[in-house]
Amino acid sequence: MTQQVTPESFFDSLSISHKLDSFLDGFKLVEVHLFSYFSSLLYLYQGNAISGWGHQYTVTDGYPFSQNLNEALSRHWINGLLAENDNYYTMTARGADELNKFKKQELFTKREKYLDAACTTSILIPYSQTMRALVNDPSLKREQEIKNNSWLEQMSVYQKLEEISKAIGVNNGDLILPAVSWIYYLTEIDQ
Amino acid sequence: MLGKYKFIRLEHIKLHNFSLYTKQGRVSLIDEEIHSGVYCLAGANGLGKTTFLNIVNYGLTGLVLDPTSTMYSPNEIINASRLYTDRYFSGRINRKDLPHAEIELTISIGDIFCRIVRGFINREDIREFEVYSMLNNRKVEERQTFSKKTQGLTKQYEEFITNKIGFSEFNYFVFYQLYVFTFDENRRMIFWDERGASNALAIAFNSNPKDANWVSELARLMEKHESNGRNARWQATQTKKKMEELANKTNRKRTQSIEKIERELNQAYAELEKYKNLLQNSKIEEDTLLKWQSKLNADIFQLKLEHRRLFTQYTKPRSKLLESSALQVSLHKKECCLCGAHGNYIVDRIMHSVQAESCPLCQTTLDTDSTNEQNELFNLIEQNDSTISLKNNELENLINEIEIKRVTISSFEIEVSKFQMKIDSILEENPDLTYLRTGTHEIDSLLEQYSKQFEMYDKEARDEYQKRDNLKPEYDKLISEVESSYKSAEEYFVPTFKQLAKRFIGYDLNIHPKRTNRGIKLVLELKETARTEAFQLSESQRFFLDIALRMSLAIYLSNKDSPATLFIDTPEGSLDIAYESRVGNMFADFSVMHGQNLFMTSNINASQLLVSLAEKCGHEKMKFRRMLDWTDLSAVQKEGEHLFQQVYTTIEKAFNQKKVNK
Numbered sequence: 001m002t003q004q005v006t007p008e009s010f011f012d013s014l015s016i017s018h019k020l021d022s023f024l025d026g027f028k029l030v031e032v033h034l035f036s037y038f039s040s041l042l043y044l045y046q047g048n049a050i051s052g053w054g055h056q057y058t059v060t061d062g063y064p065f066s067q068n069l070n071e072a073l074s075r076h077w078i079n080g081l082l083a084e085n086d087n088y089y090t091m092t093a094r095g096a097d098e099l100n101k102f103k104k105q106e107l108f109t110k111r112e113k114y115l116d117a118a119c120t121t122s123i124l125i126p127y128s129q130t131m132r133a134l135v136n137d138p139s140l141k142r143e144q145e146i147k148n149n150s151w152l153e154q155m156s157v158y159q160k161l162e163e164i165s166k167a168i169g170v171n172n173g174d175l176i177l178p179a180v181s182w183i184y185y186l187t188e189i190d191q
Numbered sequence: 192m193l194g195k196y197k198f199i200r201l202e203h204i205k206l207h208n209f210s211l212y213t214k215q216g217r218v219s220l221i222d223e224e225i226h227s228g229v230y231c232l233a234g235a236n237g238l239g240k241t242t243f244l245n246i247v248n249y250g251l252t253g254l255v256l257d258p259t260s261t262m263y264s265p266n267e268i269i270n271a272s273r274l275y276t277d278r279y280f281s282g283r284i285n286r287k288d289l290p291h292a293e294i295e296l297t298i299s300i301g302d303i304f305c306r307i308v309r310g311f312i313n314r315e316d317i318r319e320f321e322v323y324s325m326l327n328n329r330k331v332e333e334r335q336t337f338s339k340k341t342q343g344l345t346k347q348y349e350e351f352i353t354n355k356i357g358f359s360e361f362n363y364f365v366f367y368q369l370y371v372f373t374f375d376e377n378r379r380m381i382f383w384d385e386r387g388a389s390n391a392l393a394i395a396f397n398s399n400p401k402d403a404n405w406v407s408e409l410a411r412l413m414e415k416h417e418s419n420g421r422n423a424r425w426q427a428t429q430t431k432k433k434m435e436e437l438a439n440k441t442n443r444k445r446t447q448s449i450e451k452i453e454r455e456l457n458q459a460y461a462e463l464e465k466y467k468n469l470l471q472n473s474k475i476e477e478d479t480l481l482k483w484q485s486k487l488n489a490d491i492f493q494l495k496l497e498h499r500r501l502f503t504q505y506t507k508p509r510s511k512l513l514e515s516s517a518l519q520v521s522l523h524k525k526e527c528c529l530c531g532a533h534g535n536y537i538v539d540r541i542m543h544s545v546q547a548e549s550c551p552l553c554q555t556t557l558d559t560d561s562t563n564e565q566n567e568l569f570n571l572i573e574q575n576d577s578t579i580s581l582k583n584n585e586l587e588n589l590i591n592e593i594e595i596k597r598v599t600i601s602s603f604e605i606e607v608s609k610f611q612m613k614i615d616s617i618l619e620e621n622p623d624l625t626y627l628r629t630g631t632h633e634i635d636s637l638l639e640q641y642s643k644q645f646e647m648y649d650k651e652a653r654d655e656y657q658k659r660d661n662l663k664p665e666y667d668k669l670i671s672e673v674e675s676s677y678k679s680a681e682e683y684f685v686p687t688f689k690q691l692a693k694r695f696i697g698y699d700l701n702i703h704p705k706r707t708n709r710g711i712k713l714v715l716e717l718k719e720t721a722r723t724e725a726f727q728l729s730e731s732q733r734f735f736l737d738i739a740l741r742m743s744l745a746i747y748l749s750n751k752d753s754p755a756t757l758f759i760d761t762p763e764g765s766l767d768i769a770y771e772s773r774v775g776n777m778f779a780d781f782s783v784m785h786g787q788n789l790f791m792t793s794n795i796n797a798s799q800l801l802v803s804l805a806e807k808c809g810h811e812k813m814k815f816r817r818m819l820d821w822t823d824l825s826a827v828q829k830e831g832e833h834l835f836q837q838v839y840t841t842i843e844k845a846f847n848q849k850k851v852n853k
Contacts (some may be wrong), residue, residue, distance in 0.1 A: 002504040007572075075506035078513070080546030092546075105573060106580030
């Protein structure tokens, strides 16, 4: 346990886990990475420098993967914030308490809206569809295909997202609609 | 000085083929004996009285005066009137008569007679000239006889006249004859004209004829130099005016353009300086902000490291059992360290107890210090988060401020560039701005030319005035001599004038010589008031006082054996009726009392001048000649012929009155 845990990965993993746990009976850890990646796109979409997001992603088995998130999730599990049952995880009451303790902090409240917008699509769109769409992200697919072990490059995806949002007349301050539109877009290109 | 000149007396006048005087279709031969005393040619207007007087003067001098008020000096008079003379007779003489038309004059100067025949083709057309003396009414000695073929008759004649009269030059005779001894229809008043008076007096009152000539020449030269000087000065002044106008114009232009440009340039420099300062200050401020940003970033970086460290610390496994080697081997091997059971469930059950903070073996709840430690870490994390947040906000504001500063800097850089370009542009368009005089090389060049012209004219003016001034001492000396001579002449000249003037004006007049810029003139004192200007006397007063002065001069200068002859053209024309008789008396005194001659013309009217003159002179001293014999009367004149006859009758009565008085 010499690896550091970043505040961003600590909170993102906890927050996304809590949201996924609320929607589902249990979630897989790769899904936390996936929604974290989707949140980073929205963070970029709203004009923030991606370097300020806090963690980068590679692609592993068709899913985005962040080492920082992975470390934080491990800690959460060891410390009893997440419970595992046959590779599906749930958030413990301890985990929920921990989230409530931290989500008021300044650093995290700024991130929460991106995480919330990304995960809210699961309410608006069937989770299976959302999952399928997100996995069909062109960048993910591209990295999957070339297997170059590169950092996921979000800029081209961001540009496409912005293009779609403008086409549907989305206000830059809103994040839910672009998120949903993006899922629909990905669904469409998948079909 | 008294009686220094022997003046001419007209003895006989013959006028041949002068077409103007035509009676009943034939050109009259004018043949007039002129006796001493008064000869008065009377006739209606337009019959040619003035022409006759001019013909006689032409016969004597070869000139008819140009009818201008300008009074020329003796040296100028011939050239000044030559062209007018050439034109004067065309129209008065038919072309066919011109070759034969001639004036034949017999004059006497003392006891010497001279007969001259002059044609009208040109003034040097002297056809006959003879000099003789008379004894018992016969020509006894032909001193000189010249034929038409003789060359140089004009010169011979002029020398004869000059020598016999006593003038040093023929020009003086011309001057005296035409200006001083002739009062013509142009009414030139010689004694109210400084130039005329100076010349007349210089000729009259110079003991040395050469001096008279020289004083006249000096006056002419001085006048010429003064005129040249004046012209040059005028040119200089005009040039200076042009310079000033040009300078003013360019100054105005300079004010309007160059100064405007300079103002713009100065403003641009000032603005450039201002924006450079603002830019410099803004860059300093930006630099400070950037340094602060760097420090903030470093702080935030450190805080984030600390935050990460705290989180790492916070998230480390809380159960101390996990540090147990037996438990770690069990988890690693997935095997119970006590019973040796094996499987994934071993890990799950061990971790379940650990997460529940109870012993996996005895299920005892562990009393750890982790909660307090976690709370302390949480507090630190919370504080750190707060600090990072503040620092981030601070950084965000700082970044905004830097952005604004950069925008400001950009705007200042644009302004600096703009004003630098403006300065460059002004300096490029006005390369001489710093050493401009007018701003235009062409104007400067013109000014230089004007300046040179001015210097040239100024020098010329000064030189001319200097030449004039160089002559002045000698001129003054000669004028002093004239004054001195006049003083000696006053004893006779002044009483003569006063007597004649009193005859005319009715009271005593004083007369004084006065030095003027142009020489000397005579000033009259009328009722103890000096009358130096013409406008201070009535026209008739001026005319006849001027005639009185001429008469006085003639009386004073003429030798008793050779009196002068004054030519007066229709004097009554400008006379107030109150003065008619008085002028007649003055003329009579001149003729009878002083033995001088009058050759005059007169209109036929009821003027008391002729009556009074006839009464005083009588037939012995006056010949009254009617022009009726010379030329035809016009219809109007014929209608009034009986009136003319009445006038003649009146004058004849006046002549007879003289006899009665005798």
